[in-house]
Amino acid sequence: MVVLAFQVGTAHAYTGEPLCALEPPPLISLPPVAAEEPTPAPMCQPVLRDPAPARDLDRGSLREAWARCRAKAEEAPGEAALELAALREGFPRLVDLWELEQADLALAAGDAEEAYRAYERAREATVESDVLMRARVGQVRALLVMGHRDAPERLTRLLRQYPELPEEPALRFELARMREAGDAVEDAIGTYRALVVQHPGSALAGRAEARLGALRERGVAVRELTPHERVERVERLVRRGPLPTARVELAELEAEERLHPTLRARVHFLSARLARHEGRWADARRHFELGQRIGAEVGDEEDRERRTERAEDMAAAERARERDEAERQLRRLGWGRGRLARLGTLRLMGMLEIAARAGVAEASNAVLETLVERGLPPRLRLKVALEAMGAGDDAHVFALLDGLHERPGSLGLQAAYHRARALQRLGRLAEAELAFLEVIERDRGITPFYAMWAELQLDHVRADMVGFCGPEAACESPDPEAEGSAKPAGAPTPRMEGFAPPARAEQDEDVAEGEGQGEPEGPDFDALADRLGPIVEAHGEAYPWLGRAEDLLRLHRPEPAGRQLYEAFLAWREASGRPIRRAGIESVARGANRPRRFTSWQLRRDRKRISAEEREVLADIGAAIDDWGAATGWGGWDRVAVRPRAYEALVEEAAARHGLDPNLLFAVMRVESVYQKHIVSYAGAIGLCQIMPRTGQLIADAKGERDFTTADLLDPAVNLDFAAWYLRSLIERFDGHLPLAIASYNGGPHNVRRWLQDRPADMPLDVFLEHIPFGQTHRYVRRVLTHYRAYRAQEGLPMASLDDDLPTPRPDREIGF
Numbered sequence: 001m002v003v004l005a006f007q008v009g010t011a012h013a014y015t016g017e018p019l020c021a022l023e024p025p026p027l028i029s030l031p032p033v034a035a036e037e038p039t040p041a042p043m044c045q046p047v048l049r050d051p052a053p054a055r056d057l058d059r060g061s062l063r064e065a066w067a068r069c070r071a072k073a074e075e076a077p078g079e080a081a082l083e084l085a086a087l088r089e090g091f092p093r094l095v096d097l098w099e100l101e102q103a104d105l106a107l108a109a110g111d112a113e114e115a116y117r118a119y120e121r122a123r124e125a126t127v128e129s130d131v132l133m134r135a136r137v138g139q140v141r142a143l144l145v146m147g148h149r150d151a152p153e154r155l156t157r158l159l160r161q162y163p164e165l166p167e168e169p170a171l172r173f174e175l176a177r178m179r180e181a182g183d184a185v186e187d188a189i190g191t192y193r194a195l196v197v198q199h200p201g202s203a204l205a206g207r208a209e210a211r212l213g214a215l216r217e218r219g220v221a222v223r224e225l226t227p228h229e230r231v232e233r234v235e236r237l238v239r240r241g242p243l244p245t246a247r248v249e250l251a252e253l254e255a256e257e258r259l260h261p262t263l264r265a266r267v268h269f270l271s272a273r274l275a276r277h278e279g280r281w282a283d284a285r286r287h288f289e290l291g292q293r294i295g296a297e298v299g300d301e302e303d304r305e306r307r308t309e310r311a312e313d314m315a316a317a318e319r320a321r322e323r324d325e326a327e328r329q330l331r332r333l334g335w336g337r338g339r340l341a342r343l344g345t346l347r348l349m350g351m352l353e354i355a356a357r358a359g360v361a362e363a364s365n366a367v368l369e370t371l372v373e374r375g376l377p378p379r380l381r382l383k384v385a386l387e388a389m390g391a392g393d394d395a396h397v398f399a400l401l402d403g404l405h406e407r408p409g410s411l412g413l414q415a416a417y418h419r420a421r422a423l424q425r426l427g428r429l430a431e432a433e434l435a436f437l438e439v440i441e442r443d444r445g446i447t448p449f450y451a452m453w454a455e456l457q458l459d460h461v462r463a464d465m466v467g468f469c470g471p472e473a474a475c476e477s478p479d480p481e482a483e484g485s486a487k488p489a490g491a492p493t494p495r496m497e498g499f500a501p502p503a504r505a506e507q508d509e510d511v512a513e514g515e516g517q518g519e520p521e522g523p524d525f526d527a528l529a530d531r532l533g534p535i536v537e538a539h540g541e542a543y544p545w546l547g548r549a550e551d552l553l554r555l556h557r558p559e560p561a562g563r564q565l566y567e568a569f570l571a572w573r574e575a576s577g578r579p580i581r582r583a584g585i586e587s588v589a590r591g592a593n594r595p596r597r598f599t600s601w602q603l604r605r606d607r608k609r610i611s612a613e614e615r616e617v618l619a620d621i622g623a624a625i626d627d628w629g630a631a632t633g634w635g636g637w638d639r640v641a642v643r644p645r646a647y648e649a650l651v652e653e654a655a656a657r658h659g660l661d662p663n664l665l666f667a668v669m670r671v672e673s674v675y676q677k678h679i680v681s682y683a684g685a686i687g688l689c690q691i692m693p694r695t696g697q698l699i700a701d702a703k704g705e706r707d708f709t710t711a712d713l714l715d716p717a718v719n720l721d722f723a724a725w726y727l728r729s730l731i732e733r734f735d736g737h738l739p740l741a742i743a744s745y746n747g748g749p750h751n752v753r754r755w756l757q758d759r760p761a762d763m764p765l766d767v768f769l770e771h772i773p774f775g776q777t778h779r780y781v782r783r784v785l786t787h788y789r790a791y792r793a794q795e796g797l798p799m800a801s802l803d804d805d806l807p808t809p810r811p812d813r814e815i816g817f
Helices: 059-072 077-090 092-108 112-125 129-146 151-161 168-181 185-198 203-217 227-240 243-255 261-278 281-294 301-319 323-333 345-358 361-372 378-388 394-401 409-425 429-442 449-468 525-539 544-554 558-575 584-590 601-608 612-624 628-635 648-658 662-673 693-703 710-714 716-733 738-747 749-757 765-770 775-794
Strands: 004-007 027-030
Touching: 077 092, 092 112, 092 129, 092 544, 112 129, 129 151, 129 168, 129 584, 151 168, 168 185, 168 203, 185 203, 185 227, 227 243, 227 261, 227 693, 243 261, 261 281, 261 301, 261 749, 281 301, 301 749, 323 345, 345 361, 345 378, 361 378, 361 394, 378 394, 378 409, 394 409, 409 429, 409 449, 409 765, 429 449, 449 775, 525 544, 525 612, 544 558, 544 612, 558 601, 558 612, 558 628, 584 710, 612 628, 648 662, 648 716, 662 716, 662 738, 662 775, 693 710, 693 716, 710 716, 716 738, 738 749, 738 765, 738 775, 765 775
Parallel strands: none
Antiparallel strands: 004 027
């Protein structure tokens, strides 16, 4: 028997050197196949801009061939293969894509050997890291389907290279099926059990449990999960969901009488974590303390210290607003022992924080009066004023802020806004109106947060002046003709309640239904390809992705064309000496940066030769096909300064589906990713709205989408739908308070509930936002709100009204994330 050997194994995604120049990988043997002339890799030969197709097919026919290929993939794979042959001849620069299609067709038809060879050809031909990863995964899957003896080792190596591979559960399930079919039943049972323990709640775990049940029915001895495996499984359920299943299994483990103390301690710590995230602080404290008492040896010293701090924090949260506890702490600090003037400023500020949080008005005002009389530094005066709002006398707050508002810079602007708010609460409405107008005039930054709030409060002030002022001199509005008294341009008129999609103009009654409607014209892809052609001629060898983008535009495939433009941008960015950016499925699968590849100095020189004018053309093409990652990368921040309504159709659909204002989704997308659908953050957040893998999995569980993988978050439609669902759930959980929902999106709803517990119940919302302790979340809320205001202004809408009152923090047992 003749054996044909193929070299497969570790390869390197192209960025600098051709993929044909790989280190020799280990050999694996496959059954004999007909010899084929190898397809030369694009980077091993000059790149031609528009190679003449081998067959006389016009581009329209080739576009139809791709569509027919997709349509016939399942029912007529042979005909689909013929369509692929035409595409391969017509667009040889995309040969790796055609080989991937061919491989997928062969695998679906049961021809795993042909699939393996096609995946190998795709690996050899590609210049795209995502295609390389897909080919590697496909080869392992083909080996598993064949039952090849090297399949387990190849899978281990693949997962070592891509530790966060989204296809891992599917590949492990295929490995178990291979072992079961090969009479290695014990090994198959071990793999099925690992799926049940390590991927609980997934569709593959459910299928693994079904296979274990089937083996039991056949008389195979399949033992139940051990207590250790059950605890390990519930740890993953708490981390990744589904949370309802986690709650059930935690309760079962807590009720288990014969559980090792160490395992019982782990169960209590998991229950404490779940209770903490749900805002059940008393339960969280109790479980922390029980776990510490039972299994203090669990974890290292740092873990034990962290758990102790968490237990203390939960105890503090539980008692934060208890008046008796606050009075006890005040007495310990010196309240009621004589004159407060003798106490130090820091001690007085501690007393103010305790008294304000618990609503002890007498102590708050006494301490505040003492601090007003001291000559505090400007920043400390502002801090004391913000601490006292909602608990102390606004006359004292005004006294602290008066004069500070005249200082330049951010401190003066912040003081000016809150001074105006103090005037508003004191009923000095005419002065408050002028003060708010001054804030609007002063706050002209990129994120005019205080101008936004001032506009909203100005509406309240003017409404109150009309309704309640009467003849009171302090309440009279200035002469509307007087300088500075006119309503500023862009200030809102009526308040808009809620966050439902804004009403759209009704269709003209004179236009018959359907008349003059029709689909909006999309971009002219051939014209865009023509614009790209000269750049490909000039730089095609340095940037092979540009030639591929041109071909994909000829095929009217804007999404993969945009991906090629973005890959070219990443190569230009790296050649310019900037850090490697995390992007695409490879970064998701690696859970890390894409590896830096060797790039010769000549190639770096050639990549840097692309001119500013050519980069503008590439940015224009990216914007035209709605790939704002490519548009912003090549064109810079000027491309998004006008706040494009990127992915508008998808945004509108997702917002309508979940009852959300689409302008809010635009604002979140702007701040999270600057419209870059390929981006992956260093924390692991993915896609347009930067959804963390855990959050994405929990949202998928809540929506009943059991086939979800983290790779789905790179799809703009999925990402926007999940973000809209999550934002709507957060708005509802915080009683319609949009700023708190935005803070929760970034900082976590459990943290926002904890911060609420540490502040007076009567503190205004705008003051609470000043106290957000996470610097990133503090900035994030400001940026999203101001972009939201700007997006609404694009449609001629005022900013949606924001309720000043804080909600009462309450446990979240339904969603919990």
